[in-house]
Amino acid sequence: MENMVNIFLFGKKYSVPENLTIMTAMEYAGYQLVRGCGCRNGFCGACATIYRIKGERELKACLACQTKVEDNMYIATLPFFPLVKQVYDMETIKPTEAVMMQLYPEIYACVGCNACTKACTQGLNVMQYIAYAQRGDFEKCAEESFDCVMCGVCSSRCPAGISHPQVAMLARRINGKYLAPGCDHLENRVKEIKDGSFNELIEALMQKPVEELKELYNTREIEK
Amino acid sequence: MYSEKFQKSLAAVEAAREKNIALEPERMTAKQKEDLLAAYHPDYKADQFEVLKIGPNKGEKVPTELAEMLQAHSRISADSVDLSNPDYETDVLIIGGGGAGSSAAIEAHEAGADVMIVTKLRIGDANTMMAEGGIQAADKPNDSPAIHFVDAFGGGHFAAKRELLSKLVCDAPEAIQWLSNLGVEFDKDADGTMITTHGGGTSRKRMHAAKDYSGAEIMRTLRDEVLNRNIPVIDFTAAIELIMDENGNAAGAVLMNMETKELLVAKAKTVIIATGGAGRMHYQGFPTSNHYGATADGLVLGYRAGAKLLYAETLQYHPTGAAFPEQIFGALVTEKVRSLGAKLVNKNGEVFMHPLETRDVTAASVIRECSDRGNGIDTGNGFGVWLDTPMIEKIGGEGTIMKRIPAMWRMFDKYGIDIRKEPILIYPTLHYQNGGLDITPDCMTTNIKNLFVAGEAVGGIHGKNRLMGNSLLDIIVFGRSAGKSAAKAAKDTTVGELTLKHIEKFENEIKEAGIETSAVSPKLLPNYTKQNNI
Numbered sequence: 001m002e003n004m005v006n007i008f009l010f011g012k013k014y015s016v017p018e019n020l021t022i023m024t025a026m027e028y029a030g031y032q033l034v035r036g037c038g039c040r041n042g043f044c045g046a047c048a049t050i051y052r053i054k055g056e057r058e059l060k061a062c063l064a065c066q067t068k069v070e071d072n073m074y075i076a077t078l079p080f081f082p083l084v085k086q087v088y089d090m091e092t093i094k095p096t097e098a099v100m101m102q103l104y105p106e107i108y109a110c111v112g113c114n115a116c117t118k119a120c121t122q123g124l125n126v127m128q129y130i131a132y133a134q135r136g137d138f139e140k141c142a143e144e145s146f147d148c149v150m151c152g153v154c155s156s157r158c159p160a161g162i163s164h165p166q167v168a169m170l171a172r173r174i175n176g177k178y179l180a181p182g183c184d185h186l187e188n189r190v191k192e193i194k195d196g197s198f199n200e201l202i203e204a205l206m207q208k209p210v211e212e213l214k215e216l217y218n219t220r221e222i223e224k
Numbered sequence: 225m226y227s228e229k230f231q232k233s234l235a236a237v238e239a240a241r242e243k244n245i246a247l248e249p250e251r252m253t254a255k256q257k258e259d260l261l262a263a264y265h266p267d268y269k270a271d272q273f274e275v276l277k278i279g280p281n282k283g284e285k286v287p288t289e290l291a292e293m294l295q296a297h298s299r300i301s302a303d304s305v306d307l308s309n310p311d312y313e314t315d316v317l318i319i320g321g322g323g324a325g326s327s328a329a330i331e332a333h334e335a336g337a338d339v340m341i342v343t344k345l346r347i348g349d350a351n352t353m354m355a356e357g358g359i360q361a362a363d364k365p366n367d368s369p370a371i372h373f374v375d376a377f378g379g380g381h382f383a384a385k386r387e388l389l390s391k392l393v394c395d396a397p398e399a400i401q402w403l404s405n406l407g408v409e410f411d412k413d414a415d416g417t418m419i420t421t422h423g424g425g426t427s428r429k430r431m432h433a434a435k436d437y438s439g440a441e442i443m444r445t446l447r448d449e450v451l452n453r454n455i456p457v458i459d460f461t462a463a464i465e466l467i468m469d470e471n472g473n474a475a476g477a478v479l480m481n482m483e484t485k486e487l488l489v490a491k492a493k494t495v496i497i498a499t500g501g502a503g504r505m506h507y508q509g510f511p512t513s514n515h516y517g518a519t520a521d522g523l524v525l526g527y528r529a530g531a532k533l534l535y536a537e538t539l540q541y542h543p544t545g546a547a548f549p550e551q552i553f554g555a556l557v558t559e560k561v562r563s564l565g566a567k568l569v570n571k572n573g574e575v576f577m578h579p580l581e582t583r584d585v586t587a588a589s590v591i592r593e594c595s596d597r598g599n600g601i602d603t604g605n606g607f608g609v610w611l612d613t614p615m616i617e618k619i620g621g622e623g624t625i626m627k628r629i630p631a632m633w634r635m636f637d638k639y640g641i642d643i644r645k646e647p648i649l650i651y652p653t654l655h656y657q658n659g660g661l662d663i664t665p666d667c668m669t670t671n672i673k674n675l676f677v678a679g680e681a682v683g684g685i686h687g688k689n690r691l692m693g694n695s696l697l698d699i700i701v702f703g704r705s706a707g708k709s710a711a712k713a714a715k716d717t718t719v720g721e722l723t724l725k726h727i728e729k730f731e732n733e734i735k736e737a738g739i740e741t742s743a744v745s746p747k748l749l750p751n752y753t754k755q756n757n758i
Contacts, residue, residue: 021551027752034460034482034749038349039515041555042635043440046349066638068551087452090407122634142409147437147630150444169448173407176445180409181416189363189397201370202390210382217378218254222427223366 005071022049022064022075036079042066045151045165048078048121061119061153081152083163088170095178097136104167107134109160116154116164122147126154126164133167139179141171225640233601236573237610237647244567245615249578257585264588264595267538267688272508278733280532280671287507290520290536294527295734296743298727299464300487305478307467307722310491312458314340315714316707317476317492319463319522322350323439323696324679325498326446327703328710329455332496337711339455342490344462344482344748345517348447351501351656351680352699354515355439356558356631357423358431359700360693361396364420367428369393376694379425379582380658380687383535387665388685392694392701399700400432408445409434411628421563423692425582431693436558436629439696461488462521462748465727466495466529466675469720474529474675476722482748491722493714494674496667496706497522501657501680504750507539510654511554521746522681526661528730531669534683535659540690543568543586545653547608549639554653557632559583559692561611564628565619569610569647570599576609584689587652594651601649608649617644658690659683667706674713678706 002017007025016025023037038046047064054072064077086103093099100107107130116126125144132141145168154164192198205213226234252260262268274291276282286294316332318325321343332339341347362372372393377384400418404410411419411433420429434441450457460482467476467489474495479488499522503514512518523533544557562568562579568586570576570593577589593609594600600607613632616624625633625644636643660683661669667676679699686694734741 028754030753037516039354044353176407176409183416186363198369220427
């Protein structure tokens with residue numbers, strides 16, 4: 001017999017096997033999920049969840065698909081959080097500090113409580129990446145926020161009303177497009193293809209009998 | 225931390241590590257691969273397939289679970305929906321909000337079309353988001369689209385439609401450039417050179433990555449761009465049937481609100497199916513690395529309307545799904561772990577194959593090790609073999625894992641396993657739908673006008689097995705192409721009277737073929753509730 005634990009889904013008690021995640025425990029209890037369930041693997045941020053262990057003071061946040069149930073766990077899912085996403089044109093935006101001031105001025109109202117960092121389901125230093133954004137250091141903001149799954153738990157805990165994941169998204173796009181070094185071999189290859197440099201080679205492959213292609217494949221040289 | 229029962233095998237793995245790092249395992253010959261696949265690959269298990277009795281692919285075999293969905297009843301009857309007052313009207317209707325659908329939306333919008341996305345979950349809830357390892361493109365001086373072509377054609381058992389594959393490889397560098405210009409952060413050296421690695425079956429290092437969040441980085445950027453363009457995204461709304469017009473062209477879809485079950489009608493000049501894969505069909509009882517909504521919906525929608533499938537009988541089982549702990553059973557362990565040097569090791573500490581054979585061959589080899597050879601490790605939930613991740617730190621230097629595959633570290637760290645110090649247990653997991661709807665290079669289905677397809681719902685790009693990094697590539701290349709083609713076609717299209725007659729016709733075929741089924745399709749979501757399991 002499996003070991004069972006008691007959990008409380010939105011306050012209601014269920015007995016579930018202890019080896020389940022919060023997500024599979026909800027399904028075990030009979031919930032057919034539509035919201036709050038996406039990749040089931042920790043990448044999409046659909047299953048943000050807050051919980052408290054009975055008797056403890058701390059309110060914790062997690063991804064339901066990545067967290068095992070515990071005895072006396074009070075669980076509330078947060079399948080949607082109203083983040084603010086500003087609209088901008090990547091082609092005309094300038095990679096300067098002023099961008100953040102224009103689009104997400106609330107980041108300058110950060111009170112330094114660090115609740116965002118404590119709540120992050122990915123263990124990121126959220127307050128630090130907001131500090132980088134304030135200074136217009138997009139590269140560092142991008143690096144520090146890279147593993148963000150945009151679940152929105154940080155923003156749910158923020159007294160200044162910051163939409164941290166969207167701030168980081170903007171910083172990463174600016175970094176990727178404007179600040180990261182350009183790539184010569186990529187530019188060259190795109191041009192070569194446009195100029196038709198490979199047309200003959202490809203055309204030859206299109207016409208070759210399968211037996212010849214097999215020979216080509218089975219004897220091809222593999223880069224070490 | 226692994227419990228006592230794993231320790232003996234772990235000790236063997238550790239003892240052999242130095243020797244195993246130095247070892248250069250031989251590649252299999254073509255004959256060895258063929259024999260291995262025939263004996264151990266799930267695609268070759270004849271009793272797991274069923275011959276279709278109706279529809280455009282009548283007489284061909286597909287997985288039993290897919291056959292049930294393809295030959296199921298519609299969720300609606302032809303006369304139960306009022307088509308005269310559409311709830312939405314648009315030029316291009318895109319079904320699916322993953323990487324292919326989003327790329328298509330951006331390009332259709334760029335071309336000036338009125339475009340709209342419907343998705344049964346949220347935009348970005350897609351296999352794209354979960355792709356970890358990378359995206360291929362032949363952009364290095366020692367590489368070329370022709371070499372890429374040969375790698376992919378051979379890896380796919382010489383079955384790919386060549387005109388689709390040549391488009392894939394020739395448009396690849398531009399796809400990377402397009403993503404870079406949107407702000408996707410690829411791993412680069414200080415001088416801008418892309419950091420690239422091998423994938424299984426590649427002959428050049430052409431795997432571009434964004435750590436091991438490659439798909440997530442691409443997906444969140446595409447999503448951001450869709451939102452910046454104010455393209456309408458109707459979320460939690462599934463397409464449950466295509467709508468045709470009196471001329472037999474695709475002209476919209478019947479939609480269902482996933483929460484309220486309300487039915488809605490979307491009328492469109494052109495339709496793009498970008499519904500993704502089928503891992504949640506759990507073919508042959510396999511666990512899956514796929515997202516929650518991967519239930520082959522697009523294949524069902526297209527098939528019922530008369531579109532042809534190609535290679536729907538071939539699935540990809542990713543060789544390295546997590547086999548332990550059970551909470552992440554079936555979750556993807558990126559191939560990049562092997563690209564960075566980790567080898568597959570059996571319970572005796574022996575490297576039993578070259579770690580970078582193609583996925584089908586590697587999966588079959590792992591299954592052989594865990595079955596007939598008896599060299600698997602009992603995980604308590606079946607068997608698995610070791611993937612010796614500490615090798616990566618020894619080969620690439622300390623810190624390589626945190627820098628290159630942080631998501632993998634995080635996934636196992638949550639369960640007390642530090643992959644820098646301890647190996648992990650893996651077993652094949654259902655990963656990718658090689659087959660799908662048959663298209664021409666402009667992404668239109670071969671037999672229904674104005675019906676376009678992009679992404680995992682397409683069949684034929686990869687043949688019968690796909691190489692790592694060619695799926696992120698195909699959703700971008702064919703997603704963009706579908707968006708452009710659909711926008712162009714919309715300009716010349718006048719939609720005739722809308723009809724759902726094809727549903728009635730299909731229902732008659734079910735009856736005439738004597739198929740008795742209570743199943744309805746598309747499936748939309750799997751059901752994992754306890755009541756369902758009993």
